[in-house]
Amino acid sequence: MKTEVVPPSGREASGASPTGQDRATGLVRLMPALLPAVLVVLALVLQHFVFWRGSPAVTKGLGPDAWPDLILNGLALFSAVWLGLELWVLGRAGRRSALRAPDDDEIYRFGKAVAGIALIVLYGILLPLTGFALTTAVFIAVWCVYGGVRKPLVVLPVSLIGTWVLLWVFMGISLMPLSRGRGVFDQFSIWLLKTLGIY
Amino acid sequence: MSSLELLAGGFHAAFQFTAFATIVIGLLVGVVAGALPGISFVNAMAMALPFTYVMEPTQSMLFLGGIYVGGVFGGSISAIIINVPGTPASLPATWDGYPMTRRGEVKRALMIAVTASATGGLVSALVLAFLSAPFASFALKFSQPEFFAATVLGLVSVIAIAKDQPIITVVSLLAGIAVGTVGVDPLYGQARFSFGIPQMESGIRFVVVMIGLFAIGEVVDLIATNRDLRPKHSEGKGARPRLSDIFKVKGAILRGTGLGCMIGMIPGAGATPGAVIAYGVEKQVSKRKAEFGTGVEEGLAAPEAAKNATTGAAMVPLLTLGIPGSAATAIMLAAMMLHGVNPGPLLFIMDPSMVYTIFAAMIIANVLMIGAGIGVAQIFSTLMRTPPAILAAFIIVLSVIGAFGVRNNIFDVYVCLAFGVLGWGMKRIGFPSAPMVLGVILGPLAERYFLTSLANSHQDWTVFFTRPISGTILFLALLFVAWSMWAPITSMLSRLRYRAG
Structure with a gap:
């Protein structure tokens, strides 16, 4: 928009x-x-x-x-x-406000920006509920589609391999206690981490 | 044994295969961690701490020293290429480095940055090796009022970075300092601005604010403007790096290095004030001061040299006094203590080989950094060829992980996202975010030094002016403000005179 x-x-x-x-x-x-x-x-x-x-x-x-x-x-x-x-x-005609907005207003799509902000906030909210692995994989895929990358052969590998690498680096090597989610999502995360050899 | 003989012994030890490999690995980890927005080199050092358990004390210091040196520079790679500083100290690199990238001069910008950083770091490492003892005796004279004065100098330096809106810059800075007051106060342990939320009592960390303000807004704009990130090497005039570019900015590099070495030695100051002050000073002395912020080479070189010049200098109080000068050196102190090594004057007598091996490693790391920096920058340039949506997705995920990793707390993620939305809004209306970040970083330090100074001097506020070093630094801060404000005030007065006449 x-x-x-x-x-x-x-x-x-x-x-x-x-x-x-x-x-x-x-x-x-x-x-x-x-x-x-x-x-x-x-x-x-x-x-x-x-x-x-x-x-x-x-x-x-x-x-x-x-x-x-x-x-x-x-x-x-x-x-x-x-x-x-x-x-x-x-009170003075022809004078500008002290704040100067970026000069990209002509091409700036505010609707897309607001949708992006909403996606990021939703990602943050869902993270502790559905767990890092699942939320991140879905987020990367959705963000790619939102950003204009729509080929399934690109979106799926980027999302799945990207999440796998992130899990390995941060939960496997750095032992960061990233969220596993709650209830059934917790069990899914444990199964996934065991399958990947991280746990 | 003389310092030179000890340093030769240090080089011999550092060039052993295991030690050398440790420096190289640490350097690469540091450059990559520093370059990744949201994962600062301090985080990387903290994460690397458990790995040092299995190392010898000297080897652990070489590893952490490598991360430190590489990480301080690494932050500038993302600052220059995608306008997201990897570390707070890389903030000035976005002001003149990123405009160069937008002009299609990314390679020139990176070469100037890495050369300036390596020069600053190398000189600083030599200072560390040869001037540790005399400088340590000077730093020993510092007490709370001096630390407060040094922090004030860092805070007022933002006025120099205010292009032509000093009032709004001060408002942004004060808003940042106000954010920094959230949490337990340094004297009474009383929680402030907690609003009944337990997590607020432990405060808002600057890393979280920084990630939110810079990373989130940037990636949203990336998509909203459909910006093409692919490097335009052939499009910009003079895009290819030349050796003469370095000679043109040699004065800026030398000034930045000198300032960085001096500021780095002040415990608590660190790379961020060093880089910001160097930028402000360079802007004042440069013939192109009006062009600063549009991609001026000196504006990139001076803070780059200064921030890496603080690395070796910050280790002077650590090794000679056992006082860490920054968060990074605090982690190094923790590593030393984990291995039963107590830094201080006695260390130079008890284990000089360890001390001089660390000195040699810092020198080697700074020389190797040119290769490591260019290598990682190349990988980053390749990354820029990927569709912005994919890149943005990973920047967001890494930013969220970075915010979470500060305290392994989901609340920090929420704070980060809140500042992300705020940062986006600020960017859209043109409200400056850099002073706010500096306020969040330096505000809590200023408060601690201010209150403890007063408590130690029976609430006598003249203590800041009557102590020679503190008074001198505050006078310098005043001069700095006057110097920075001179041009805007005279310009405003001439406009008023023109209108009246």
């Missing part, structure tokens, strides 16, 4: 009322100020959540919250300066 390039004057294209469009454009223009504003709030709010079970009593010297408070205050201050700069920029 390619990103749609919104024309600079989208009023005619959208057919929205001039007032509504102005409001929308105004909100979009405020976007660069959103991140510093969120950071200011976050830095100030987080100072109240340093300790989960109540703050310890410190009678002498700096307490364990001194350094985080110092850093968060600094973060709030510099974020506020950044916010001020962004708002100043907003």
Whole structure:
């Protein structure tokens, strides 16, 4: 999915009322100020959540919250300066926001990127449930298909041989206790590792 | 016996077949581990530790020394070729090395990097061999305020890497330091920002953050932009490496080497501040400072030389004082202690042959690194010919394994993935991630040194300025900030003057 390039004057294209469009454009223009504003709030709010079970009593010297408070205050201050700069920029036509996104927006497929992120997160979530061996083999195969490699004669060997090599290096040689999964997946992983001679 | 005679004896021992083979294997393991995104050479050294049980003490040090030397350079291979630093110290290699790759000059970039690294490492190994004792006596004067000052110098150096957005760079750095405060504090043992999650109490490791921010976002972009990774050797102007390329950057290599040797000897500093400071200094002294970040050779050579120059230098406090100067040398200390060897001044008297064999091995490893680096880089270039989807799949799996391997904990994988999503978002809006990573690495060190300094001096904060070495380093840090900010401030003032007039 390619990103749609919104024309600079989208009023005619959208057919929205001039007032509504102005409001929308105004909100979009405020976007660069959103991140510093969120950071200011976050830095100030987080100072109240340093300790989960109540703050310890410190009678002498700096307490364990001194350094985080110092850093968060600094973060709030510099974020506020950044916010001020962004708002100043907003008031002046023709000036750019301090953040500059990569110049590949024209060819960047956001839909594909989001799907990729979702796949990676799903891989991380499934790892402790279905075990490293099975999850990794399936993940590599699915990722290859998602990335445009669709020949079964490429995808299957890459997935299976790749997983076998990874299992040997990390569970066989380095003795890393990678997840075997839970329940039936645990039994499957044990069988697989015994079959491969790793256990 | 003189140092030279002892070193000759060390070379004789290191050139024995078993010892030499151990150095070569260690070097290759280090370069490969360093080059693999997510598997840092420190991880590789930690994983190699059990293998050293079956070795002689000297042999185990040669093996770990080989991994150390190879690994510090290896991280730059992936940084230059795929913009994913294998180690934190290789971060600057992405700033000017990767743009060279994008121009089709991957071979030139790799040759400059490996030559600079080998030169830095070799000089550092010679420093280790001949200047151990005097430098050790200087490092002995360092206490917590000096360590804090050195860490501050490393932190402020990020302002030098901020192209024209110093405020946002500082915000990113502070956000990173804030992430580094998660977990138990160094003085009271009190858990902070745990939000009731037990795993959060043990903190967020920088390796996990680094893998997430760099590797995950990079591979997603790889697929989303349909980028062609195949090396374009013939496309770039002057893509083929020439010997004259090295002569052009000799000043940068020498400056980086000098800085690396000095910074490496400061316990706790290590390769990352060394490389970042060298990059910042090089940017300031270079005639092409405005072009830094676009593939400037000096910007690649200086930090490469500096980071490998820290390897031998970091072993000075380890061998002479028993103080490890970095995570890598801490593992070497662990290996020595496992074999009943106690490093310190007495080691030079009790077992000089072992000490000088290690020195000789470091020299040999740095010479061999040129071949090993180019060899592994060739394999990497071949890897780049594989479809990006296959490459990306393995980078993700290795990144997840790398995050898991830090503490053998699935929670670190979740943290890594969370930072991966964050890193991708940051990349899309142009928010810099490198300062954040530096903040996560150096923040906890700065906090520990800051609090212990104050505790030791009865909460007298002037201790940082009244102690000569600490005060000098902090003054240098201030000068560094002023020097870095001079150009942006004068440019802004001239713009305002132009508008007013």
